[in-house]
Amino acid sequence: MAQSQYVQQQIQSMVARALKHAEAGTTDSTDEIYRLPVESYSPRSWEEEMDAIFRRLPLMLALSAEVREPGSYKAIKVLDVPVLIVRGEDLRVRAFINACTHRGRAITQTHDEVGHSKGFTCPYHAWRFGTAGQLLTVADPRKFGEIDRSLLGLKELHCEEHVGFIWVCITRGVSVDVKNYLGGMLNELGGLEADKWFVHGRSQLESANWKITHDGYLESYHIPFLHRQTLYEFWKRESATSVSLYDHYGPLPWGPHQRMGGNAWGNDPKLMLKMKDLAPEQWDDKYFHAVRTLFPHISISADRHGGLVSQMIPVAPDRCITNQIHVNPRDPSQDSPEQLQAMQERIALYAKIVRDEDYSTSFSIQEGLRSGANTELLFGRNEGGAQNFHRSVAHYVQEFRACRAGG
Ligand code: FES
Structure with missing residues (x-):
């Protein structure tokens, strides 16, 4: 199954960037640390975000x-x-x-x-x-x-x-041109060939506030630490050095949709450096993984070979439900018993990792916010995806306030 020219070009440019970072011991970086007031996780902010974002955007x-x-x-x-x-x-x-x-x-x-x-x-x-x-x-x-x-x-x-x-659009009478809203993300999604996917299984998980939940999908900084016994081990990482590439798409100067690519999503830096020995035409998606996020509530850790789509649905200021949907281009009705068993194990494993590691952390953060210990949360220069996400939330809330004030 050949990959499209667009996908090939993207992989080559991502791998070239990642190699440079891996050699220099750097990663994509923003100019400064982003500071987010804890107030933005309050019930009042949540209500406004639901009106400004979830009730207005596709x-x-x-x-x-x-x-x-x-x-x-x-x-x-x-x-x-x-x-x-x-x-x-x-x-x-x-x-x-x-x-x-x-x-x-x-x-x-x-x-x-x-x-x-x-x-x-x-x-x-x-x-x-x-x-x-x-x-x-x-x-x-x-x-x-x-x-x-x-x-x-x-x-x-x-x-x-x-x-x-x-x-x-969940509000009657609201219609937004989705192609315009997606911008270049439409090409990114096209490269996934999702129209050929089949659903192989699903899980439903509960977490804390939707933004706390989403933050965990937007940076790889935590992977060698929070997932030390699981993802980090599975990927046989030999170094805690992580390279993450952040790209954004859509109508805002910083997104709101994003692609995060890099070794932190599955390839260790040494493997990445070995790719130097291959001609760029041989750099394909088996060496490189990218996660795409669709604002405001989707993370797609999948490519044309399938993977996991996570759909986060806020239900209260301190609660969010995630639908994990496992997809694959193989028709499950044709699968052997061994393939079915392997897929069930994968579904159970990813539910367990996210529930026991990421989402238990989200509840802990929620408690931390309630405690009053922090007045602001910090997003580092290496956490550009999360920075862009919070800028997007702030943008749509401001836009909503301006619309309301203007009648
Ligand atoms: S409410 Fe549906 S038929 Fe009466």
Whole structure:
């Protein structure tokens, strides 16, 4: 399976940068340490961030692989909005508020499920909706009384599907041009060939505040320490030196979407230096790994061979739910028992590492913030990804305040 010219170019330029850093003992670095007031993790800030960011920007809520066939659907709740994402018979993906137009019950059994159906029958009084959201039938219509069914379809949300990913704006009437919002990240995502992925399994994990949770996905500085017994060992690192490359994409001067590449994600510096012996045309994605983040809530540690997509959904100022979705271009229905077993072990392992190491740390940080010990948190010059993330949060909050002030 040949990689695209774009991917090849990107890998060559990332490896060249990483080699320079590995030889010099440096890493991508910002001009200064970023200081974030602890107040920005308060319940008041959280409420404002939800309005400014999660209710206004397009959110990557589903992979195309999760709604592959006509009639495939995914129900997911974001804040107080139950969302239903469905692929119609016309192959178009649509998103709706998952609330029956009779008296508001979800038309799926739960607010968190994936499945396949030719239509949806509301469990309360059996009104039936089509995959395009139209109200098809009303139970006992003569007794119910006269209604215009054409006005009682599900309430649709802005939804766009690109290169294997699906974005939804969860506020009715809000629509954002996703291609413009992604900028150059669209090419990055295209290189993952996510439209060929299959979902092999999922886990759901709980953590602290969404930004504390996200911070851990935005730097590799912690890997030799927090993950000393796990990731660091698996990758057979021989040195704590880490090289991380930060690149950003999108409408802001610093993002808000990012790519972090480097040895810290899987290749030790010695292996990286060995790549000097190879011609640049031989530098491919088996030597180099990059993690992409989609603002505000997605981390993609995957390439065209598959990997892990983490979807962080804030639920309260001090709580966040992460959906871990494991993907692979192999159709799991064709897998041997050994392959299935290996994948189950991988899914369990990654849930355990993230829960026991990253997310237990997030709860500890939350306690630390409550204690009043710190007035600000520090993000080092080597933590450029986290710096960019917090700049993006601040930007969208400021923009929201300005819009509100301007009426
Ligand atoms: S609430 Fe759905 S049919 Fe009554």
